[in-house]
Amino acid sequence: MAIIAIILSLFGILGGFLPVIPGPPLSWIALLLIYFDGKISLSELLIWLFFAIIITVMDYILPSITSKLAGGHKSAEIGAMVGLIAGIILTPVGMIMGCFLGAFFGEFLFGKSDFQKSLKTAIASFAGLMLSTGIKVIFSVAILWQILSKIINFA
Numbered sequence: 001m002a003i004i005a006i007i008l009s010l011f012g013i014l015g016g017f018l019p020v021i022p023g024p025p026l027s028w029i030a031l032l033l034i035y036f037d038g039k040i041s042l043s044e045l046l047i048w049l050f051f052a053i054i055i056t057v058m059d060y061i062l063p064s065i066t067s068k069l070a071g072g073h074k075s076a077e078i079g080a081m082v083g084l085i086a087g088i089i090l091t092p093v094g095m096i097m098g099c100f101l102g103a104f105f106g107e108f109l110f111g112k113s114d115f116q117k118s119l120k121t122a123i124a125s126f127a128g129l130m131l132s133t134g135i136k137v138i139f140s141v142a143i144l145w146q147i148l149s150k151i152i153n154f155a
Contacts, residue, residue: 001037002151005030009144016137019088019095023136024059027143028052039150048143055139059132060084066128067103072111072121079106080125100126 008030015023028048035045063084064077083102087094103125108118 001033002147005033005147006144006151008033009140009147012140012143013137016133016140018092022056023140024052024055027140030147031143034147034150040146048146051139055132055135059136062132063099063103063125063128066131067107067121067125070121070124071117072103072107072124073113075110076103076107076118076121076125079103079110080122080128082106084129096126096129099129 008026011021012023012025012027012030015021015026031040031045031048034040035042060081063080067076067080068074079102080099081102083098083100084095085098086102087096087098090098100122104118104122107113107121108115111118111121113121
C-alpha cells in the first residue's frame, strides 16, 4: 500500500498543475491508504481532509474573488469562472487563458469598463489562479512529505 500511496501522492502534485487531475483529493486518498496501514491517526486524516476540501473549493472560486478585489464587476467574476471552466478543454494553457480572457471580456464588454480597468481585473484573476495552483502544489507536497516520513521515519 505504501508504494500506491506514494504514486498517488505524486499524481496529486501533478494535479496541482494539471486541472484534469484532482490533486488535493488524490493526495488525500494516498493518506487514506497510509491510515489503513496504521501509520497515521484518524484525527490527522480528518484534518488533512478538511484542508483538501477547502483547497479544492478555493481552487474554483479564488480567481473570481481576486478579480472582485481588484474592483471588477460581477461580470468579470462570472467571466473568469466561465473562462476557467471552458479552458479545461485546452488545459493547462486553456485554463490560464480562459480565466484571463473571461475576466477581461466580462469586465470590458458587460462591465462597461475601459481597457485599463479590464486589464487590471484580468491580471488579478490570473494572480488568483496562480495562487490557487501554488497552494494545491504545496498541499500535495506536504502530504507526500507526511507519507514518506511515516513510511521511512525520516522526519
